[in-house]
Amino acid sequence: MSDDDFxxxxxxxxxAPRAAVYRAFLDPDQLAAWFGPETVHVPLxxxxxxxxxxxxxxxxxxxxxDPRRRFATDAVFTELVENEVIASEETFDMGDGPVAMRARIxxxxxxxxxxxxxIRQGPHGGMLSGARAGWGSSFTKLDALLAGRDA
Amino acid sequence: MTEDTLTRTxxxxxxPTRRGILSxxxxxxxxxxxxxxxxxxxxxxxxxxxxxLEAAHLIRRTRHAQWRSSAIxxxxxxxxxxxxxxxxxxxxxxxxRLDAHLADAQKDEPCPxxxxx
Numbered sequence: 001m002s003d004d005d006f007x008x009x010x011x012x013x014x015x016a017p018r019a020a021v022y023r024a025f026l027d028p029d030q031l032a033a034w035f036g037p038e039t040v041h042v043p044l045x046x047x048x049x050x051x052x053x054x055x056x057x058x059x060x061x062x063x064x065x066d067p068r069r070r071f072a073t074d075a076v077f078t079e080l081v082e083n084e085v086i087a088s089e090e091t092f093d094m095g096d097g098p099v100a101m102r103a104r105i106x107x108x109x110x111x112x113x114x115x116x117x118x119i120r121q122g123p124h125g126g127m128l129s130g131a132r133a134g135w136g137s138s139f140t141k142l143d144a145l146l147a148g149r150d151a
Numbered sequence: 152m153t154e155d156t157l158t159r160t161x162x163x164x165x166x167p168t169r170r171g172i173l174s175x176x177x178x179x180x181x182x183x184x185x186x187x188x189x190x191x192x193x194x195x196x197x198x199x200x201x202x203x204l205e206a207a208h209l210i211r212r213t214r215h216a217q218w219r220s221s222a223i224x225x226x227x228x229x230x231x232x233x234x235x236x237x238x239x240x241x242x243x244x245x246x247x248r249l250d251a252h253l254a255d256a257q258k259d260e261p262c263p264x265x266x267x268x
Contacts, residue, residue, distance in 0.1 A: 008239060010239065010243070010246070012246050012250075015254065015257075016256075021249075024256075030252065034245070034249045034251070034252035035245060036245075117246070119246075124235060
């Protein structure tokens with residue numbers, strides 16, 4: 001997979017120092033506290049993080065409305081630079097077969113005690129049925145294209 | 152829209168040259184000749200890419216006098232964007248929670264280097 005896989009790019013600033021934001025991704029207690037979006041939660045006992053290159057980050061997302069539905073996420077860290085970069089290759093299963101994606105999270109200073117976070121993730125297009133296996137390495141940087149930057 | 156159409160859109164966008172052509176067409180319509188010189192590719196190569204983009208309805212090709220020019224068609228791009236929207240929204244919600252979590256953590260832990268174990 002290559003950088004062309006990243007079809008989703010988000011940036012956001014946090015009123016917290018880089019070390020605090022970085023730790024929120026790698027500390028199981030903290031991850032369980034915030035990672036689930038509104039409709040799902042992450043049970044603390046499902047979180048298993050070995051914060052080293054080649055180590056893993058595993059956790060389940062459980063639907064609030066139907067706790068029998070659990071979605072397992074299993075990521076392997078491909079790059080870890082303390083307070084700077086977390087990159088991983090993850091596999092998860094939303095119910096119709098495993099999907100592979102990459103993610104790269106970058107932490108930068110954004111003024112005193114503030115952090116700018118950039119998240120790149122993809123390819124989400126791999127989740128389109130029938131396309132899962134064969135899309136190869138190149139994929140659209142749709143965000144960049146639509147934002148008018150060089151794709 | 153059918154999933155097949157969406158799949159075709161993403162496949163067409165999977166090639167960096169075709170994304171480059173679309174970016175160029177955002178600035179205005181272009182003839183094959185203009186694209187050939189802009190991308191330093193052979194005319195057959197550009198024509199092949201244009202055919203893929205046209206089949207995915209990402210561009211429309213029109214003939215003005217003897218010149219055939221290509222124009223971007225935003226509709227499938229909008230659909231592809233819309234398809235990604237829930238994933239963006241998921242991260243937006245998630246990062247909103249991270250924001251709140253970090254604000255709480257700062258309040259509870261005046262010294263951010265200490266962790267409770």
